[in-house]
Amino acid sequence: MAFDERDLIDRLFRPLAGPGSLDLLDDTALIVPPPGCDLVITKDMIAAGVHFLPDDPPETVARKVLRVNLSDLAAKGAEPLGYLLGAGFGRRVGERWIEAFCDGLAADQDIYGIGLLGGDTIATSAGAVFSVTMIGTLPSGTMVTRSGGQSGDALYVTGFIGSAAAGLAAQSGAETPWVGLADPVKARLIERYRLPEPAMALAPIVRAHASAAMDISDGLVGDCDKLAAASGCTAVINARTVPIDPELIPEAVEPDVLAGLFTGGDDYQILAAIPTSDESPFCEAAAAVGVDVSKIGRLVAGSGPVTVLLDGEAMALPARSYVHGRGKEGP
Amino acid sequence: MAFDERDLIDRLFRPLAGPGSLDLLDDTALIVPPPGCDLVITKDMIAAGVHFLPDDPPETVARKVLRVNLSDLAAKGAEPLGYLLGAGFGRRVGERWIEAFCDGLAADQDIYGIGLLGGDTIATSAGAVFSVTMIGTLPSGTMVTRSGGQSGDALYVTGFIGSAAAGLAAQSGAETPWVGLADPVKARLIERYRLPEPAMALAPIVRAHASAAMDISDGLVGDCDKLAAASGCTAVINARTVPIDPELIPEAVEPDVLAGLFTGGDDYQILAAIPTSDESPFCEAAAAVGVDVSKIGRLVAGSGPVTVLLDGEAMALPARSYVHGRGKEGP
Known part of the structure; x- marks a missing residue:
């Protein structure tokens, strides 16, 4: 031009x-x-x-x-x-x-x-x-890094996980789990891909209560790997506690569909490690500003990729992150 | 990739x-x-x-x-x-x-x-x-803008003007005024295009003495237009005082060749407006840190494009700026 x-x-x-x-x-x-x-x-x-x-x-x-x-x-x-x-x-x-x-x-x-x-x-x-x-x-001195988490800290996320990835898949027109969704639902999911809704109101609450935090842009699992590694530990995520858009839940009982939501890109939600003693005030403060937060797991001693438990079993994840321009990547 | x-x-x-x-x-x-x-x-x-x-x-x-x-x-x-x-x-x-x-x-x-x-x-x-x-x-409070210049302030530039434009032209292999230059000279000019040498040592001196300043990236004339306009005046540049690499001077007696050097891109030299009372300390301070500065003209009352005088006559300039990806632009 x-x-x-x-x-x-x-x-x-x-x-x-x-x-x-x-x-x-x-x-x-x-x-x-x-x-x-x-x-x-x-x-x-x-x-x-x-x-x-x-x-x-x-x-x-x-x-x-x-x-x-x-x-x-x-x-x-x-x-x-x-x-x-x-x-x-x-x-x-x-x-x-x-x-x-x-x-x-x-x-x-x-x-x-x-x-x-x-x-x-x-x-x-x-x-x-x-x-x-x-x-x-x-x-001064209050920035929350990825590296301050401690074994035992609870892991929280804002909003829903996987909505943008489902929207991108629905938009592609390919044979995906979302092909049967109603058009208004698809449109809403595509909107989540196009227009993330960062939880800005949580900033002072993260500052006050989180030991470590980052935004989830490349998939929950891979980004949680990064936060845990920077904090010198690993983590366990309970798949059934990860917040998912209610419209997606009927399809998301299948492990491979869940895995796709947990490793898709463009969530732009916040992942925060919250010391046990801060959990109640963190949740109350989040509720007070209208930000939904969900506890999805915990940092634990050790190293290496985080474990995602589905009904008591470690999920097999074909990938851990979404890499823009390349698709899924991992482990 | x-x-x-x-x-x-x-x-x-x-x-x-x-x-x-x-x-x-x-x-x-x-x-x-x-x-x-x-x-x-x-x-x-x-x-x-x-x-x-x-x-x-x-x-x-x-x-x-x-x-x-x-x-x-x-x-x-x-x-x-x-x-x-x-x-x-x-x-x-x-x-x-x-x-x-x-x-x-x-x-x-x-x-x-x-x-x-x-x-x-x-x-x-x-x-x-x-x-x-x-x-x-x-x-705090010492940033030099484009807009602080006053009618009467002298205009200075660092280094040579037009070397990068000549280098780019020489590299193109086209029939340019620089086609007859020796290869080592061409190589040196191309190096000026590829690797600008910003006069970082001048920063505190600009701060201390300049009423307005900017770097010259899109051609001396067009950038001088911008500084003069932001300062609410216009300017007169004396073409024979604009510093040019000695290797280019034999060709640069022709007005159209000079015009090309004055409106070519990628100089990355500093253009500074210096109040008359600051000229001596500015020049002395620049010399002390080894930065060559040349007085090329003056801000004058009025508005509109700056005038470039060549041997007493206003030069006709086919363009005023170099626009990357588009070439010359004017008036």
Whole structure:
């Protein structure tokens, strides 16, 4: 595509500019760190044909790249401040696509209270690629890492697991367990793939109660492997306690269907290790802000891949993670 | 390409990790802001076939994406702290290419005293795309913007102008003014295109003396237009005072050749507006740190495109800026 970067900035990006953006007149953003705060910075990229589908609505592509980054902040206990956008518009992207993309940015800026701080707009020789750097703040010394978990800590997740993976499968039109679902249910699941709903309200609660946390982006099992390994232990997950969308449950009694939900990508839920003494206050605080949390297992002494128990037996998992652009991977 | 992100991180990226990276075990970087400092953040992307040539050495591709971002920081008066890397490796990129790319990162990390803080690695469906977010610091309230210049301020640039554009033209093999240059000279010019040399040592001097500054990435004339407009004035540049590599001067007596050098991309030199009373201390401080600076003109009252005078006449410029992926653009 051909576009005029100055025109894009003046007409579409400047209205999105937040404090610290210097009105996008400069090549840099200026962050005056709030006193007593650390900054948490994350950067996730998404590419057409890999993380989103080329005919996904531009509004949801924009919102997804913001939300996958917001999800990382929430899991660390940080509140978002603003973001820089690297936009590589592909050859087939026209001006109307970009306008709709910016409408998506504006909608989520309002929802999450963030502003555009700066970035870069380029033409790419092929597909569209977007890179967001999201900046958040939290009180000094309170960032929750992956590595603070202790053997015995309970493992909690937010929301439902596997909905986005089921949505992606349903959208593919292939012969999947979800082929018999009603169209409105399929549409809702596809919406979960396109538009994650990061549990931002949980950030201060994670900070107050979690010993370790991360967001689940590449599949519950593989991401739990990572948190347990970083915390120097392993974990046991009880498959029957993993929260699944009620519409999926009739099919998800089969172990291989469950395994698919537990190792699919794009959940963008929070996985948190909560010390036993913090479980009640954690659950009460989550309920108070309207975030559903479910206890799915526990960190245990040892090392190596986590065990997923299904009715008392360790599940055989053909893969542990979803790798974008490559499919399932593991062990 | 197929690659294993975990393996890449463990084997190639973790050795590059700096303070605040949390050893790349988390999805985020943690920045503890130095007391009394603001943070300056910039983000530039480069794409294969647009900002670098697909057969450029991977080491220089890595170093170029760091340096185009470092250049932005220097022009704002900031000292670099570290960076996040978004790496979209294209289909044709293999493991050896990535290893060499990381060697390039390591080399420049040593030169510029920066560390890798985090990022994301994805596969793209087509060409390679890299996005760097560079974070710098400076004393609170001292960032130099584009908009602080005043009519009467002198305009200075670092280094030579047009060398990278001449290098790119020489490399193309097309019939250009540079076709007759000796091979070692061509090689040196191509090196300027591949490997900018941002004048990092000038950062504290810019901070101390410049009323406005920016880096020149899209051509001297177009970028000077931007600085003058942001500062609410226009400017006059004296073409004969613009510093040009001595090897280019025999050809660069022709107005159209000069115009090409003044509107070519990839200089990554600093353009600074210096109030008259600061000119001597600015020049002395630059000389003391070994950075060549040249006075090329002055901001003047008015508005609209800057005037480039050649032997007393305003030059006719067919374009004002170089737009990556599109070539020259104007007026």
